[in-house]
Amino acid sequence: xxxxxxxxxxxxxxxxxxxxxxxxxxxxxxxxxxxxxxxxxxxxxxxxxxxxxxxxxxxxxxxxxxxxxxxxxxxxxxxxxxxxxxxxxxxxxxxxxxxxxxxxxxxxxxxxxxxxxxxxxxxxxxxxxxxxxxxxxxxxxxxxxxxxxxxxxxxxxxxxxxxxxxxxxxxxxxxxxxxxxxxxxxxxxxxxxxxxxxxxxxxxxxxxxxxxxxxxxxxxxxxxxxxxxxxxxxxxxxxxxxxxxxxxxxxxxxxxxxxxxxxxxxxxxxxxxxxxxxxxxxxxxxxxxxxxxxxxxxxxxxxxxxxxxxxxxxxxxxxxxxxxxxxxxxxxxxxxxxxxxxxxxxxxxxxxxxxxxxxxxxxxxxxxxxxxxxxxxxxxxxxxxxxxxxxxxxxxxxxxxxxxxxxxxxxxxxxxxxxxxxxxxxxxxxxxxxxxxxxxxxxxxxxxxxxxxxxxxxxxxxxxxxxxxxxxxxxxxxxxx
Amino acid sequence: xxxxxxxxxxxxxxxxxxxxxxxxxxxxxxxxxxxxxxxxxxxxxxxxxxxxxxxxxxxxxxxxxxxxxxxxxxxxxxxxxxxxxxxxxxxxxxxxxxxxxxxxxxxxxxxxxxxxxxxxxxxxxxxxxxxxxxxxxxxxxxxxxxxxxxxxxxxxxxxxxxxxxxxxxxxxxxxxxxxxxxxxxxxxxxxxxxxxxxxxxxxxxxxxxxxxxxxxxxxxxxxxxxxxxxxxxxxxxxxxxxxxxxxxxxxxxxxxxxxxxxxxxxxxxxxxxxxxxxxxxxxxxxxxxxxxxxxxxxxxxxxxxxxxxxxxxxxxxxxxxxxxxxxxxxxxxxxxxxxxxxxxxxxxxxxxxxxxxxxxxxxxxxxxxxxxxxxxxxxxxxxxxxxxxxxxxxxxxxxxxxxxxxxxxxxxxxxxxxxxxxxxxxxxxxxxxxxxxx
Numbered sequence: 001x002x003x004x005x006x007x008x009x010x011x012x013x014x015x016x017x018x019x020x021x022x023x024x025x026x027x028x029x030x031x032x033x034x035x036x037x038x039x040x041x042x043x044x045x046x047x048x049x050x051x052x053x054x055x056x057x058x059x060x061x062x063x064x065x066x067x068x069x070x071x072x073x074x075x076x077x078x079x080x081x082x083x084x085x086x087x088x089x090x091x092x093x094x095x096x097x098x099x100x101x102x103x104x105x106x107x108x109x110x111x112x113x114x115x116x117x118x119x120x121x122x123x124x125x126x127x128x129x130x131x132x133x134x135x136x137x138x139x140x141x142x143x144x145x146x147x148x149x150x151x152x153x154x155x156x157x158x159x160x161x162x163x164x165x166x167x168x169x170x171x172x173x174x175x176x177x178x179x180x181x182x183x184x185x186x187x188x189x190x191x192x193x194x195x196x197x198x199x200x201x202x203x204x205x206x207x208x209x210x211x212x213x214x215x216x217x218x219x220x221x222x223x224x225x226x227x228x229x230x231x232x233x234x235x236x237x238x239x240x241x242x243x244x245x246x247x248x249x250x251x252x253x254x255x256x257x258x259x260x261x262x263x264x265x266x267x268x269x270x271x272x273x274x275x276x277x278x279x280x281x282x283x284x285x286x287x288x289x290x291x292x293x294x295x296x297x298x299x300x301x302x303x304x305x306x307x308x309x310x311x312x313x314x315x316x317x318x319x320x321x322x323x324x325x326x327x328x329x330x331x332x333x334x335x336x337x338x339x340x341x342x343x344x345x346x347x348x349x350x351x352x353x354x355x356x357x358x359x360x361x362x363x364x365x366x367x368x369x370x371x372x373x374x375x376x377x378x379x380x381x382x383x384x385x386x387x388x389x390x391x392x393x394x395x396x397x398x399x400x401x402x403x404x405x406x407x408x409x410x411x412x413x414x415x416x417x418x419x420x421x422x423x424x425x426x427x428x429x430x431x432x433x434x435x436x437x438x439x440x441x442x443x444x445x446x447x448x449x450x451x452x453x454x455x456x457x458x459x460x461x462x463x464x465x466x467x468x469x470x471x472x473x474x475x476x477x478x479x480x481x
Numbered sequence: 482x483x484x485x486x487x488x489x490x491x492x493x494x495x496x497x498x499x500x501x502x503x504x505x506x507x508x509x510x511x512x513x514x515x516x517x518x519x520x521x522x523x524x525x526x527x528x529x530x531x532x533x534x535x536x537x538x539x540x541x542x543x544x545x546x547x548x549x550x551x552x553x554x555x556x557x558x559x560x561x562x563x564x565x566x567x568x569x570x571x572x573x574x575x576x577x578x579x580x581x582x583x584x585x586x587x588x589x590x591x592x593x594x595x596x597x598x599x600x601x602x603x604x605x606x607x608x609x610x611x612x613x614x615x616x617x618x619x620x621x622x623x624x625x626x627x628x629x630x631x632x633x634x635x636x637x638x639x640x641x642x643x644x645x646x647x648x649x650x651x652x653x654x655x656x657x658x659x660x661x662x663x664x665x666x667x668x669x670x671x672x673x674x675x676x677x678x679x680x681x682x683x684x685x686x687x688x689x690x691x692x693x694x695x696x697x698x699x700x701x702x703x704x705x706x707x708x709x710x711x712x713x714x715x716x717x718x719x720x721x722x723x724x725x726x727x728x729x730x731x732x733x734x735x736x737x738x739x740x741x742x743x744x745x746x747x748x749x750x751x752x753x754x755x756x757x758x759x760x761x762x763x764x765x766x767x768x769x770x771x772x773x774x775x776x777x778x779x780x781x782x783x784x785x786x787x788x789x790x791x792x793x794x795x796x797x798x799x800x801x802x803x804x805x806x807x808x809x810x811x812x813x814x815x816x817x818x819x820x821x822x823x824x825x826x827x828x829x830x831x832x833x834x835x836x837x838x839x840x841x842x843x844x845x846x847x848x849x850x851x852x853x854x855x856x857x858x859x860x861x862x863x864x865x866x867x868x869x870x871x872x873x874x875x876x877x878x879x880x881x882x883x884x885x886x887x888x889x890x891x892x893x894x895x896x897x898x899x900x901x902x903x904x905x906x907x908x909x910x911x912x913x914x915x916x917x918x919x
Contacts, residue, residue: 071527378857380832395847398814408838409531410857413829417857419840425847 030087036060039187042087046156049163059176059186066180072342073371073403076311079250079285086188086221144204151196152207155223158194165196169227173256173293173319181252182289185221189254192222197232206461208237224255228263235266237464249284257292257300261322264299265292268460270468273308280338283310290314296322296351303459305468306333306343315373317346320354327356330456334472335368335400344374349385358389361453364400371403378415385412391421394452446473484538488624489517491544495628505598508612512626519620531805531837532747532776537691537719542661546574550654552685554581557652560683562898568647570633574654575662577631591647594632594665606636610669614697614725614753622723625663625695632665637674646677646896653718655686666696670704677707677896684718696724700732702756707895708734710748713741713906716771723749730756737894738765739903740775741910747776754785761790764890768910769802776805783816792823795887798834806838808853814845823853828860828886880913
């Protein structure tokens with residue numbers, strides 16, 4: 001019997017968040033609320049030097065002046081920032097020498113997520129810096145990296161051990177007063193990753209971090225800083241999941257990338273925060289600021305697969321400051337049920353002969369809203385700037401929406417900019433063609449969606465591509481017709 | 482006194498000549514309140530992100546011209562599309578000029594808004610149509626509504642075709658140092674009827690003039706409205722044009738905007754659909770130089786199934802000119818089988834020229850075909866070279882390519898003499914005579 005659209009829909013709606021479990025680890029959590037004392041206490045807890053504390057406080061001063069942005073095409077109840085605990089760390093602050101010492105509960109968590117540390121260590125060759133509720137608990141492969149002079153550690157460790165690097169670069173791409181959530185993050189960030197690739201070094205493996213919000217009522221404010229020195233190369237992977245929780249959890253991260261002359265950074269994200277249940281209850285608010293700065297002849301490439309979060313507000317951007325620099329943005333955003341996503345990129349062309357490519361694929365199903373919002377800006381001095389943008393949206397069902405808000409600003413007559421966008425649904429003839437060849441409707445849809453997203457999936461590193469494909473399947477299973 | 486204050490306080494003087502017991506008066510008073518509250522839009526308003534009115538409203542303008550200006554036919558004849566054979570509604574400094582006009586009540590109404598607003602026989606029509614689609618919360622439209630008094634009124638009854646095109650021309654004589662005009666037009670095309678309208682604003686001297694115009698167009702079932710806006714004014718004249726069009730089922734409305742000159746031009750063009758199988762066409766050619774600024778802001782709101790819309794805007798910008806395109810396509814959940822297309826192509830000829838483009842799609846229905854495309858580039862050097870190898874001089878080669886670029890829009894112009902005139906204007910702008918017409 002044929003699998004009808006109704007059945008597919010039903011199955012999808014009842015599909016629970018597969019990663020919704022809660023790890024019972026004793027946590028050391030601050031009382032709720034946000035004020036100067038909390039910031040000082042975070043800083044103290046992290047044993048940070050005085051300049052860092054001052055930097056945080058300055059950010060907080062700026063933050064107090066700001067109001068929450070409202071221009072995004074999303075609708076939600078604003079989180080009460082005073083009702084959040086700004087610090088939550090596993091109590092027994094584990095500093096493991098080997099995996100055997102790790103709390104078995106924690107290991108279980110990772111097993112359920114499908115990332116076994118041992119396996120990854122052996123097979124994938126991925127160094128994983130795992131962040132659970134703000135504190136980095138395990139870093140692997142450190143020695144191999146250290147041999148090459150690569151620094152890959154948690155940002156708190158970097159503040160202790162490499163203060164000169166952190167001090168020099170933190171906040172240079174995203175200044176603390178950049179926007180509301182960046183300011184908040186700058187004031188209260190608890191952990192995150194730091195990566196420095198020295199001159200001329202090609203990082204031998206994919207660096208990766210896993211974020212997970214665990215404790216109820218805690219906001220996740222991590223800060224990532226990646227610096228690729230001259231002629232170096234690094235590929236950085238970031239994955240996120242959060243257990244099922246009914247109240248909305250806030251996630252306001254800041255990611256700064258700096259590519260020096262001739263360097264290349266490839267930054268891939270698979271975001272799978274808890275999207276809320278089928279009635280739109282719960283889910284994570286994902287308000288992230290990501291930006292990269294490109295010096296001469298350097299390249300920054302963002303790839304993202306966004307399938308989770310109740311509300312997403314995220315615009316990984318490239319400032320193409322150096323001549324001949326390249327910015328890329330590849331994105332798949334999938335929304336289902338009551339999810340809302342407002343995501344896109346900014347490509348700011350400042351240097352001569354700069355190039356950028358934007359490929360964005362939005363898939364909306366259920367009662368979700370999916371927006372692309374992008375800016376391509378060519379300054380007066382950016383001679384021969386080149387941009388190509390393509391945004392395609394796929395609508396599944398009649399209760400969802402797909403929106404495109406591109407901003408294109410050109411001040412140079414040698415600029416060449418192309419933008420195109422389409423919106424459509426999966427053609428009945430396409431499905432019919434597949435049916436005719438013995439492929440059932442659901443498989444056909446998976447096939448078509450896969451083809452639709454292929455341009456972006458192809459840009460993901462091998463290890464991630466598999467997971468991303470799996471995520472796409474989970475998020476969309478049965479929702480189409 | 483700030484100009485906004487002046488506009489608000491002058492309203493009392495304006496009111497004195499009006500019939501206060503009239504329902505239109507309530508509409509005016511209400512609109513003034515909206516303007517008073519909202520004021521002029523600023524760059525902080527998303528819809529005005531790229532266009533600032535600051536430089537305009539810093540100055541002071543006369544709202545009511547003191548002396549009646551008269552102009553000779555021979556001085557303005559060149560601005561008419563046809564000497565005869567058109568209905569003409571001509572205004573000088575906002576005042577109707579019976580001498581230059583050619584109105585009619587024979588079968589169809591081509592006459593004055595002031596007559597329609599005051600005479601009892603038009604009462605029902607005014608109650609049905611006046612200020613019904615112009616949004617109440619738009620501050621500039623509200624400003625126009627509060628001073629709504631004069632403009633063109635066109636009514637085409639059922640099953641009839643306006644045999645001659647209608648020309649609506651607003652001249653400013655330069656009698657005033659600076660003038661602020663607020664014409665209000667109303668066009669109603671009843672079932673199964675057709676009309677062609679050409680609208681133009683022209684200043685005769687270099688005294689600054691700002692026109693804040695509102696036009697409401699009602700297109701009934703199976704009717705066809707073909708509207709042309711010719712914006713080729715002096716570099717001291719500015720225009721804020723607000724045009725609202727509502728369409729009933731199986732109707733077709735087409736608006737061509739030729740923005741060829743002016744200090745600042747803002748076109749707010751809004752299409753609303755009230756039935757199925759509607760076709761809407763929005764096309765524009767913008768050719769600017771100097772420090773001119775043109776902002777096209779369009780909206781097509783697809784609120785019914787099986788409708789189609791086409792937007793095609795071409796822009797050519799030289800020297801320090803600035804172009805803005807802000808196109809919005811809205812497709813409601815029930816508007817299945819919508820086909821909506823939007824295209825914006827721009828050529829930047831000089832290094833100081835700027836283009837800001839924001840083509841937006843907001844789609845809530847799944848079975849639709851919607852797309853938009855936007856490009857910014859320059860003349861293809863290789864194509865230019867090719868033409869020159871064939872013995873065509875550089876200037877002519879460039880003109881030829883400009884024509885080709887704008888031709889998509891030009892070829893859908895239904896009036897041959899209008900097409901000829903626009904071709905001529907483009908040729909003059911480019912300083913060439915190609916010796917043939919496209």
